[in-house]
Amino acid sequence: MTDDALRSDLGGLDYDPAPESAALARLRPSYGLFVDGEFTAPEAHQQFASINPATEETLATVAQASSLDVDAAVASARRAYDKVWRKTSGAERAKYLYRIARLIQERARELAVVETLDNGKPIRETRDIDVPLAAAYFFYYAGWADKLDYAGFGPNPAPVGVAGQIIPWNFPLLMAAWKLAPALAAGNTCVLKPAETTPLSALALAEILQQAGLPEGVVNIVTGDGDVGAALVAHPGVDKIAFTGSTEVGRLIQERLAGRSTRLTLELGGKGANIVFDDAPIDEVIEGIIDGIFFNQGHVCCAGSRLLVQESVADEVLRRLLRRVDQLRVGDPMDKNTDVGAINSAAQLARITELTDAGEREGAVRYQAACALPSKGYWFAPTVFADVAQSHRIAREEIFGPVLSVLTFRTPEEAVAKANNSNYGLACGVWSEKGSRTLWVAQRLRAGVIWANTYNKFDPSSPFGGVRESGFGREGGRHGLEAYLNV
Amino acid sequence: MFSDPERGVVIPAVVSVPSVRNEAELRGVVGALSGVDQVGAESRVAKLSTRSLKTSTKRRAIDLAISMVDLTTLEGADTPGRVSSLCVKAMRPDPSNDEVPSVAAVCVYPDLVASARRYLEGSSVAVASVATAFPSGRASMAVKLLDVTEAVDAGADEIDMVIDRGAFLAGRWGQVFDEIVAVKAACGPAHLKVILETGELVTYDNVKRASWIAMLAGADFIKTSTGKVGVNATLPVALVMLEAARDFAEQTGQLVGVKVAGGIRTTKDALKYLVVVNETAGAAWLSPEYFRFGASSLLNDLLMQRLKQRTGTYVRPDEFSGD
Numbered sequence: 146m147t148d149d150a151l152r153s154d155l156g157g158l159d160y161d162p163a164p165e166s167a168a169l170a171r172l173r174p175s176y177g178l179f180v181d182g183e184f185t186a187p188e189a190h191q192q193f194a195s196i197n198p199a200t201e202e203t204l205a206t207v208a209q210a211s212s213l214d215v216d217a218a219v220a221s222a223r224r225a226y227d228k229v230w231r232k233t234s235g236a237e238r239a240k241y242l243y244r245i246a247r248l249i250q251e252r253a254r255e256l257a258v259v260e261t262l263d264n265g266k267p268i269r270e271t272r273d274i275d276v277p278l279a280a281a282y283f284f285y286y287a288g289w290a291d292k293l294d295y296a297g298f299g300p301n302p303a304p305v306g307v308a309g310q311i312i313p314w315n316f317p318l319l320m321a322a323w324k325l326a327p328a329l330a331a332g333n334t335c336v337l338k339p340a341e342t343t344p345l346s347a348l349a350l351a352e353i354l355q356q357a358g359l360p361e362g363v364v365n366i367v368t369g370d371g372d373v374g375a376a377l378v379a380h381p382g383v384d385k386i387a388f389t390g391s392t393e394v395g396r397l398i399q400e401r402l403a404g405r406s407t408r409l410t411l412e413l414g415g416k417g418a419n420i421v422f423d424d425a426p427i428d429e430v431i432e433g434i435i436d437g438i439f440f441n442q443g444h445v446c447c448a449g450s451r452l453l454v455q456e457s458v459a460d461e462v463l464r465r466l467l468r469r470v471d472q473l474r475v476g477d478p479m480d481k482n483t484d485v486g487a488i489n490s491a492a493q494l495a496r497i498t499e500l501t502d503a504g505e506r507e508g509a510v511r512y513q514a515a516c517a518l519p520s521k522g523y524w525f526a527p528t529v530f531a532d533v534a535q536s537h538r539i540a541r542e543e544i545f546g547p548v549l550s551v552l553t554f555r556t557p558e559e560a561v562a563k564a565n566n567s568n569y570g571l572a573c574g575v576w577s578e579k580g581s582r583t584l585w586v587a588q589r590l591r592a593g594v595i596w597a598n599t600y601n602k603f604d605p606s607s608p609f610g611g612v613r614e615s616g617f618g619r620e621g622g623r624h625g626l627e628a629y630l631n632v
Numbered sequence: 633m634f635s636d637p638e639r640g641v642v643i644p645a646v647v648s649v650p651s652v653r654n655e656a657e658l659r660g661v662v663g664a665l666s667g668v669d670q671v672g673a674e675s676r677v678a679k680l681s682t683r684s685l686k687t688s689t690k691r692r693a694i695d696l697a698i699s700m701v702d703l704t705t706l707e708g709a710d711t712p713g714r715v716s717s718l719c720v721k722a723m724r725p726d727p728s729n730d731e732v733p734s735v736a737a738v739c740v741y742p743d744l745v746a747s748a749r750r751y752l753e754g755s756s757v758a759v760a761s762v763a764t765a766f767p768s769g770r771a772s773m774a775v776k777l778l779d780v781t782e783a784v785d786a787g788a789d790e791i792d793m794v795i796d797r798g799a800f801l802a803g804r805w806g807q808v809f810d811e812i813v814a815v816k817a818a819c820g821p822a823h824l825k826v827i828l829e830t831g832e833l834v835t836y837d838n839v840k841r842a843s844w845i846a847m848l849a850g851a852d853f854i855k856t857s858t859g860k861v862g863v864n865a866t867l868p869v870a871l872v873m874l875e876a877a878r879d880f881a882e883q884t885g886q887l888v889g890v891k892v893a894g895g896i897r898t899t900k901d902a903l904k905y906l907v908v909v910n911e912t913a914g915a916a917w918l919s920p921e922y923f924r925f926g927a928s929s930l931l932n933d934l935l936m937q938r939l940k941q942r943t944g945t946y947v948r949p950d951e952f953s954g955d
């Protein structure tokens with residue numbers, strides 16, 4: 146029996162294309178800004194294209210907001226806060242949130258298609274993870290809206306006011322839900338700024354907000370480039386900024402807000418360590434490593450981008466991992482059998498390419514999945530680097546792509562030391578069948594989220610956030626309310 | 633030690649010597665296996681279950697599934713007449729269409745092997761017989777071996793034995809191993825499928841250990857269930873067994889087949905199993921030689937879906953014979 150025959154490629158049963166229908170997206174040719182409950186033309190009448198990263202085709206044009214548009218959005222949010230939302234009871238706010246959650250479920254298929262077209266991530270993920278989780282966050286926080294007295298922040302906790310929320314392109318709809326749901330439950334009004342490359346699902350959500358009858362101005366959505374986010378941060382009428390994105394931009398925002406009373410939460414980058422001990426359940430470990438780094442093309446701030454594996458099982462883990470990487474189905478994100486989709490933008494692809502080239506130059510051994518990549522669009526084959534040293538750039542910098550760096554350790558102490566030897570501190574995974582060791586390690590890891598024998602699992606009731614250069618503040622759970630209450 | 637010539641039980645010389653020589657070595661190998669994380673294994677199959685098989689893939693998968701069926705009847709009420717009609721169905725599942733493949737085997741109790749052999753003579757369909765005091769396995773070793781030799785003598789090509797779950801759960805792995813070795817020897821040229829009865833082993837760790845014990849003892853196939861207990865084949869159990877078969881093949885170069893049995897009634901279910909085979913063990917297992925479905929009603933659903941793929945419409949269930 147040769148190795149080749151045992152390589153469980155998919156040769157036995159090739160899957161015919163199983164594409165989801167793009168027509169389900171029901172996209173409009175162009176979108177305005179969502180201000181005061183209406184889609185409005187931007188003041189300067191500028192539009193930009195949102196493209197499908199898998200084909201480079203334009204999906205729709207989207208309004209480029211100016212600082213005057215941001216003014217109008219903030220003013221609308223302020224009016225809605227003073228006149229309506231502040232006076233709306235928790236039970237009443239919950240009704241809107243439940244309605245939004247149900248409408249997300251009703252339009253789930255459409256939203257999944259919109260998200261996949263605009264972002265490039267596989268339809269399997271948008272259908273099974275992004276959209277159901279987005280609905281789950283609205284359901285969860287709807288439940289809190291009339292129970293804020295019991296959230297542990299004292300009696301009658303007051304909302305903050307107008308929240309400016311800037312979200313990234315990796316989970317556009319889900320991040321909108323993470324931001325909007327707790328803010329609205331706590332009684333705030335919002336100005337949401339979606340990422341430049343992925344505005345469409347937020348605009349589809351705007352339609353849902355209209356459908357739900359949410360009072361005008363309670364949520365406003367301003368689209369455009371980084372200048373729009375900067376204008377929102379600089380706006381004196383905003384009481385709170387919530388930002389999810391790169392550490393670089395997070396730092397800028399914090400500098401801009403210095404000396405102001407504007408409250409801030411930041412959810413930034415990461416370089417998550419996935420720690421595998423020799424007694425771990427090996428087949429599930431392999432799946433966990435795959436989910437940790439290739440979920441959403443590795444465009445995940447909490448991705449398990451560093452694999453720390455005990456040296457005694459390193460060869461075995463690597464051998465099985467590489468076999469599994471070759472099985473990943475890379476290609477058309479709209480195909481229901483695709484595991485890894487397109488890179489979100491040309492800029493991100495350039496960054497991934499630059500860092501992986503550096504990895505090779507610095508002496509790490511590169512393995513790349515043997516998969517054919519489409520000729521149009523932005524693609525990067527799933528990649529694993531072995532023999533990575535702590536000092537390599539690919540072990541220190543966030544790549545934000547389907548690239549795994551494999552390092553080894555000998556003892557639990559060394560695993561903890563290596564995992565913590567990073568400026569980031571967002572998430573880690575620990576794989577062992579020994580509970581006492583898992584707890585020992587987890588207590589010593591400097592990270593906001595620690596998964597045991599799993600990775601990249603999210604739940605609305607569980608707080609999420611980082612320490613050190615991964616940011617501060619928590620989203621999700623009871624903790625997620627704190628950012629939107631004056632406590 | 634299991635030979636009992638007076639009762640007609642004679643163990644032929646052992647054909648293939650397993651690489652395990654004593655209980656300590658068995659414990660060394662099986663005890664060193666890594667565990668199975670229940671949550672992880674179940675989420676893996678849940679994800680694989682979302683694979684979408686379309687058009688030509690689906691047509692090929694349905695034909696493959698038909699060719700992998702062990703058409704089974706294991707009832708107290710079985711008669712030669714019932715076995716005869718099952719054999720006719722097995723050889724030509726759809727009499728109106730020659731392109732439909734035959735199933736892999738007909739599976740009966742030992743006393744009906746001779747009947748099945750007679751009806752299937754000259755066809756490609758094998759005769760499989762359950763044995764070793766199926767389904768509970770609660771009999772003396774001599775009785776179990778007699779059960780096997782009688783079935784083989786009557787013409788069984790394949791023997792589906794049950795392991796002693798009591799011995800396994802009591803930690804007497806060596807006993808389980810020895811029984812399989814003895815039954816394998818009694819099988820002679822017949823292929824041996826070892827039923828783990830995973831519904832009684834309960835944990836995936838146990839399923840993995842029992843799979844390895846059976847493979848080390850010389851099983852040609854490892855099989856999930858008898859179909860006679862509350863929980864029969866499940867996707868996560870199949871995943872764990874396929875992973876074990878894949879790892880065993882990597883270490884020894886021997887391919888051991890996997891048979892899932894009990895409760896698989898629809899094409900949709902069968903295709904999910906094939907996807908798990910495809911993406912776990914791989915192409916080598918995608919043949920009746922290494923993967924089987926132990927089922928009865930599944931066949932008609934496969935035939936119905938096969939016709940639907942070609943004509944675009946569903947026919948009445950009565951279009952296909954009951955058995």
